[in-house]
Amino acid sequence: MKEKWFLTFPPELTEEPVTYTLIKNYDLRINILRASIGLNVTGNLLILIDGTPNAISEALTWLKTTGINVDSGDSQIIWNDELCVHCGACTAVCPAKALSLDPKTWLLSFSPEKCLACGHCIPACPLGAITNQKRRENV
Amino acid sequence: MSNKKSYEEINKKIKEGKAVIVSADEVLDIIAEKGITEAAKYVDVVTTATFGPMCSTGAFLNFGHADPPIRMTSVTLNDVPAYAGLAAVDAYIGATETSISKGIHYGGAHVICDLIDRKEVRLQASSPGTDCYPRKSIDTCITLDDINEAYLYNPRNAYQNYSAAINTSDLPLHTYMGILKSNMGNVHYCTSGQLSPLINDPYYRTIGIGTKIFLAGAQGFVSWMGTQFCSGRSRRENGLPDAPGGTLAVSGDLRSMSTEFIQPAVFEDYGISMFVGIGIPIPILDAEMMSNVSITDRDIFTNIEDYSVKRRDKPSLGTVSYEELRSGFVEIQGKKIPTAPITSLHKSRQIAELLKQQIKNGDFEITKPVAQFPLTNTLNTLEIKRKGDA
Numbered sequence: 142m143k144e145k146w147f148l149t150f151p152p153e154l155t156e157e158p159v160t161y162t163l164i165k166n167y168d169l170r171i172n173i174l175r176a177s178i179g180l181n182v183t184g185n186l187l188i189l190i191d192g193t194p195n196a197i198s199e200a201l202t203w204l205k206t207t208g209i210n211v212d213s214g215d216s217q218i219i220w221n222d223e224l225c226v227h228c229g230a231c232t233a234v235c236p237a238k239a240l241s242l243d244p245k246t247w248l249l250s251f252s253p254e255k256c257l258a259c260g261h262c263i264p265a266c267p268l269g270a271i272t273n274q275k276r277r278e279n280v
Numbered sequence: 281m282s283n284k285k286s287y288e289e290i291n292k293k294i295k296e297g298k299a300v301i302v303s304a305d306e307v308l309d310i311i312a313e314k315g316i317t318e319a320a321k322y323v324d325v326v327t328t329a330t331f332g333p334m335c336s337t338g339a340f341l342n343f344g345h346a347d348p349p350i351r352m353t354s355v356t357l358n359d360v361p362a363y364a365g366l367a368a369v370d371a372y373i374g375a376t377e378t379s380i381s382k383g384i385h386y387g388g389a390h391v392i393c394d395l396i397d398r399k400e401v402r403l404q405a406s407s408p409g410t411d412c413y414p415r416k417s418i419d420t421c422i423t424l425d426d427i428n429e430a431y432l433y434n435p436r437n438a439y440q441n442y443s444a445a446i447n448t449s450d451l452p453l454h455t456y457m458g459i460l461k462s463n464m465g466n467v468h469y470c471t472s473g474q475l476s477p478l479i480n481d482p483y484y485r486t487i488g489i490g491t492k493i494f495l496a497g498a499q500g501f502v503s504w505m506g507t508q509f510c511s512g513r514s515r516r517e518n519g520l521p522d523a524p525g526g527t528l529a530v531s532g533d534l535r536s537m538s539t540e541f542i543q544p545a546v547f548e549d550y551g552i553s554m555f556v557g558i559g560i561p562i563p564i565l566d567a568e569m570m571s572n573v574s575i576t577d578r579d580i581f582t583n584i585e586d587y588s589v590k591r592r593d594k595p596s597l598g599t600v601s602y603e604e605l606r607s608g609f610v611e612i613q614g615k616k617i618p619t620a621p622i623t624s625l626h627k628s629r630q631i632a633e634l635l636k637q638q639i640k641n642g643d644f645e646i647t648k649p650v651a652q653f654p655l656t657n658t659l660n661t662l663e664i665k666r667k668g669d670a
Contacts, residue, residue, distance in 0.1 A: 152450055182463045183450070226331065226543060226555055226624045230458040233466035233620035244608070247625040265459045267333065267545035267553070267622075 142194050147212040147259045148186040167200040216258050216273050220251040224270035231262040284566045287648045290324045299324040301639050303632040304475045311574050320570035328477040329559040329631035332470050332623030333545045336436035337375035337554040339392050342428040351413035352405035357391045375554040387552035389544035395424045396537050430534040436506040438558050440478030440525040444469035449588035454549035458622050467619045472628040473577045473602040477560040478526045480573045482519030488649025494559030494635045496542035500532025505653045512656040559635040563646050577602035
């Protein structure tokens with residue numbers, strides 16, 4: 142069973158060997174897609190994991206108890222261009238640059254293929270034009 | 281041909297269909313080609329615009345009298361309190377006021393838009409009852425067409441320059457400048473830069489009390505200097521204040537507005553604000569006015585303020601130009617930081633273009649201000665003291 146997870150960990154957990162624990166204790170195959178980690182700053186990790194449903198569920202529980210936020214990639218971001226006023230308030234909070242402003246027209250565009258579904262853009266939109274749709278039930 | 285043009289001459293040219301009207305973006309190419317002096321002779325009007333969140337927004341409403349009549353002392357519109365400490369059936373609904381039941385997800389800004397969209401709005405009011413106004417409560421539905429006057433009156437809009445925002449703390453901040461990520465994760469900025477009205481008329485020569493403007497789709501007016509009007513700031517050589525300077529109080533009829541140009545803005549964990557679209561034509565009276573509108577994003581500088589310092593005066597992490605802000609990132613302390621606007625440049629341009637068409641079609645006359653703004657205003661601060669303290 143494969144999952145895509147977007148992990149956000151607080152500054153005090155940057156020394157925690159998260160990937161090691163996930164491999165060693167839960168026998169997960171991990172492919173790191175994107176990482177943004179620095180000592181004592183909020184970090185992000187986008188990983189593809191492969192393991193048994195049981196192991197995935199237990200790993201998820203462990204991550205949550207350590208204080209690491211997990212957005213499992215089972216949701217997709219929906220951008221409603223009819224509500225959008227193209228202000229750009231969502232663009233700098235998007236870690237994947239899936240939401241961006243065209244430097245000529247200053248129109249906003251959304252590239253679903255770049256989107257990590259981290260959801261940071263949802264509260265950033267003052268128009269409520271960005272929502273989250275579950276692809277299926279959570280793990 | 282004289283190097284000066286009067287308002288009357290410009291309006292005459294507009295009527296004859298001979299006026300040259302361009303936006304504050306487009307005029308830059310003309311200046312590059314002809315130079316300031318020749319461009320001043322050639323261009324008659326330059327349109328400026330902005331479409332950004334402006335909290336200081338609200339509407340005066342007169343509901344008409346019920347039978348028997350009521351002197352409303354507390355009023356809600358769709359469960360959002362409106363200020364009714366005025367005459368019997370007058371009220372003011374502020375954009376940032378929040379719904380009693382829904383919190384920040386519905387508020388004054390939403391009520392204003394529902395009225396503009398001709399939706400039914402529930403009006404509830406109460407009163408102690410008087411000999412002349414015997415009714416003690418009312419619960420009814422209104423639409424914009426049912427009531428008497430309904431006009432936007434915004435005490436402070438269209439800031440002349442505004443500081444950009446950053447957050448140096450470990451936690452994200454939820455502000456009226458949007459979500460500021462921790463550890464200098466992003467920089468947010470507002471104003472439409474080289475298209476912004478007061479940036480193109482830094483000394484308020486043509487924008488003053490009585491100036492006709494585009495306001496949320498309607499023809500409105502500048503009614504007064506905006507609150508926190510701080511024209512006495514230090515200025516650069518091009519006249520632009522180094523920090524937030526002039527502001528405008530504006531008014532206009534809700535009935536002629538369109539929600540295409542005015543929208544509620546909900547800032548998570550902050551509250552409600554309102555995107556307001558404002559367009560202002562600047563008559564090119566002489567070469568000095570052309571020089572004013574020649575300002576480009578390269579020449580507009582603003583401070584980056586640290587919003588994690590929860591004090592009135594926030595430290596500045598440096599000064600950047602709008603050109604840098606618009607490039608998508610700025611460099612602060614050796615770090616490349618992504619930037620994002622919260623004012624829609626796309627919408628601002630749309631308004632500047634629409635205003636241009638309206639003037640060309642003879643639907644929008646250029647007006648001379650009936651009074652100019654003062655140039656030396658400074659800001660007072662609010663100090664904590666007891667009555668009678670010196």
